Each structure stands twice: as structure tokens, then as C-alpha cells.
Amino acid sequence: MIRISEAIREEGIVLDLKAQEKVAVIKELVSVMVDLRLIQDEETFLADILKRENLESTGIGLGVAIPHARTTAASELLLAFGRSAKGVDFNSLDGKPSHLIFLIAAPEEKKSHYIMALARLSKMLRKEEMRTRLSKAATPAEVMEILKEAE
């Protein structure tokens, strides 16, 4: 069973993203993963994420975006979370900016884990209460608690 709360660390949570534009936000979250030594090959990972981003709107609406990729740069399922008060345009179908952004990386061969993580996260974030709690969380530790409780 995949657990979102086990694939993310407190240090991988950015409550006040500096970047304001989609690619810059993705780069900011990727660099968080790199700083944590979770991703070895930043260039490959970024290219894999942006390739998908160019084809899909990973903004799933309701103020949420989940940029994601299966990549050779990841050796396990990894997540980072960023929050933007202003919101970022992730080309969501509903046209609304994304405030809650989860970046997902998974190894190429772990397709089922990757799909399950995406599905689980999407399901969690459809709940208004969940989005509100994540929007108001004061610390990364609180975000972790919210994710654990939701699972």
C-alpha cells in the first residue's frame, strides 16, 4: 500500500513558494528534492517533468496541481509540496490558479506505485476540507500530520 505521507519529508514542504510562474515553481520544488539528495540527476528529472507538463494540464482544478513524471532520476517514489498564496497558472481546465502544488517523481519501473500515488493524492485533494487544512497549515510538520490523518 502506497502512503503519501511516507513519500514526503518535512524538508520537502515549502509553505511559501518564491516562484510565481509554472516552470519556475517546478524548478523550485525540483531543487528542494535535489538539496535533500533525493534526486541525483536534476537535469533529467526536470526534463521529464516538463515534457509531461507540455502535453498535459497537471492542474487538476480546485486550486490544485500535481506535476509528475516517471523518471530514471528517481530511485523511489518521492513527493514535494509547495504552497503559493498568489496562485500559479498550471493551465487547469477550470482556468483557476493553483495554490497547492504536489510534485511527484517515481522510478520508471514503478508504474503501479506511481499511478496509485497520483490516484490517492487526487482523491484526497478533491475534498474541500483537505484543501482548506493544507492552505491554513502553519508548519511543514502540520502538513505532515494532515496527510497522515487523511490516510
Place this chain on the structure above:
Amino acid sequence: MYRRLLCYVEAGETRLEELEGVLDLASQLQSRLIVLAVLPEESPDPSEEEKQERDILEDRTWNFLYEIEDVAFGRELKISLMLEEGKPEETIASVVKSYEVDLCATFPYKGLDAELLLQKLGSTPLLFFNQEGR
């Protein structure tokens, strides 16, 4: 001409292979494919059993949507996923209108009233695919 192609799917009722025809069509038309699934509206006071069933259905549906996305990505198709709640015919028509969909596709699901859907879609063309994906 067909910038946006909407495909309505029901998880558990369609196999991934059956979507080949829809993916081919989106590829040929160079359309953005919007894959829509619709969950029934939650009852106001659901029992624990109903909550569990719904939870499983939603899990299964998201899994199916992301499976489709993964295949579409492999074909370099532009794709968006949507999961909504309500009655399928009304929700499909509402999404078609809201997102300026040019063409609709689906499968002959038992729970889908084709006549009602056609009526609600108005002038938007609707294609039904069979189990062979044709």
C-alpha cells in the same frame, strides 16, 4: 476543427485496450483529449458501508484515469483528466459546454441514456465506440 475531444468513461466497465480507438482519433485529429468520469452524487447521510463503497469506487476511478493518462503520454497526446459528481448525461453536457468541447466519445454503458445524452448535447457530435475500440 476538433480542438477538444471529450471521452466519458466508467471505471471497471471499460478496459484500457478499448480506448485505443479514442486515442487514435485524438491523435489523428490532434485534439486535446479530456477524459471524464462521473461519480454518483453522495447521499446526504451515507452509511459506513456506502462510504466505503464510494471510497473504493473513487480510488478505482482515479486509478483508471491515470492509467489512461500514462498511455496517452506514451503517445504524446495532449490530455486532461476530470472527475465530477452527478448524473452522467447532465455532467457530460455541462463539461461540453463549459470547456468548449467539439466532439464527444463514449461507450454503450448500461447506466448511460444515449437518447437523453444526444438531446442534452445539442449540436455537439457524439461517437459510440464498441468493445473492440471501433
